[in-house]
Amino acid sequence: MPQYSAMQRVVAALSHEEADRVPVILPLTLHGAKEMGLSIKDYFSKAEHVVEGQIRLMQKYHSDAYIGFLHAPLEIAAFGGEVIYVEDGPPNSGEPFLRKHDDILSMQVPDVQTNPHLRITLDAITQLKAIATDQIPIVGVVMSPFSLPVMQMGFDKYLDLIYDHRDLFWKLMEKNIEFCRAWTDAQLAAGATAIVYFDPVSSPTIIPPELYLETGFRVAQRIIPQTKGAVITHMASGRCLPILDDLIQTGTAGIGVSAEEDIAEIKGRCRGKVTLFGNLNAIEMRNWDAQTMEHKVRQLIQKAGSGGGFILMDNHGELPWQISDDTIYAIVAAVHKWGQYPIETPEQRFG
């Protein structure tokens, strides 16, 4: 078996081919701050910190991708909203800045190239690209135009908007689509290899499939096919099974799978069509010992690994601050042990 680079391994998975082993992407956005002995707020204040953090994490764990993503409320900061930093977790968005529905009409779309908050991400991706060359992929992230309003206006007011003020909802979508397109293009131009399209509101956990077809699906169709790079749709722990065929129709190259769904069933339905990312339980894993982790990883690879089209990750798209180094080492070790292609399925093992 030839030695694959991380890029070749990930590209093979996205092409539904088997490389040397199952790729593993560790979505470590916060742990770089630990590596550098910085507070999370300080860490995210400069592109150089994020780049150095990603380099140290790569040297330590050998993930199959750099993460060019800082945190979700960064987009809210770009729109002029508040970001609240905590010592032991991802930053949160503050009080929603769209206080009443009519504020949508006066909302200004930020310029992605000059906005100082977004600039940190773009500079980090550019610097990571110089280091990664074409050997290691860089993952960029955008909030979907359909899910961003949860932070822009608050979840309850947003659901009221979707159900009761559909015209105004589309006015907000037009602005968010304009932003999302520019933000996606800018990250790809800076050097991102693929874009994760975070869209939890589209999940059937949050809205019914028929409403998704009228809203989030139509929004995704205006972003994903136009994107000049692979797009991975991620529901951030939300389910996807009831809308799987619709998700595939958006042109997405991959789907983040919830820990609450059977990845084997999903793999059975989308083999050769979209690549699955997932789905270790990021909340539970902080209490798993190495043996439990090995069992979970092995089980996951046996369910979803054969034939390519699978990248091992957590279910949420971000490993919590509370996940220990030992737990992360255990994920990687288990993938190296059980993820070598060809995968031995339980049927093969036990006849």
Next chain:
Amino acid sequence: MDNQPYLDSFIAALLCLDKDTAKSLVDDMMKTVDPITITNQLVVPALEFVGDCWEKGTVALSQVYMSGRICESLIDEILPPGNPLRTDQPPIGIAVLLDHHVLGKRVVYSALRASGFELIDLGQGLTARELVGLVRKHQVKILLISVLMLPSALHVKEITRQLKPEGVKIVVGGAPFRLDKNLYKEVDADATGDNAGIAVEVVNRYVGEYYATI
């Protein structure tokens, strides 16, 4: 009286967000039964059913939220705040710890109000220290805490450490507690619930226990 046909139609109306049909069913029942019976035999079971369906993945959170909102407004019409028929209860507080994602709180708030309880909304984006201060100020006996992120969930422990010795019952909910069924025990909360129907059930139980001990 067999209320099952009413209940089935009421649930169907809620899931379609058909407030007019839901209201006409309540109005029809009002001709023969009192508002408390409607709460106990129509609204509470309907919200419990919708909550169970969400847990099983057959309805969406937006339907749970809108069902709660419809029921809350219907009950407010037939059983306004301050009505002597409303549930006798100790002070119950509800809050979001550390962040501003209020949907979970809003869903539980509506379900409890639609079930005849009055709640003190203690707010969102609160630190553990601020929340403890508000609970003491309002003499809350049952506290419902909603969180979105794991770090917020872990901070619940600071609250339980201070308030449980004072006899406050603490119920937690939100994504981290749903994804890790043992997390509520780790932070020493009294109970958790994956949906608003369970919250109603738990609060009912704690209200009963409260009156049994005073």
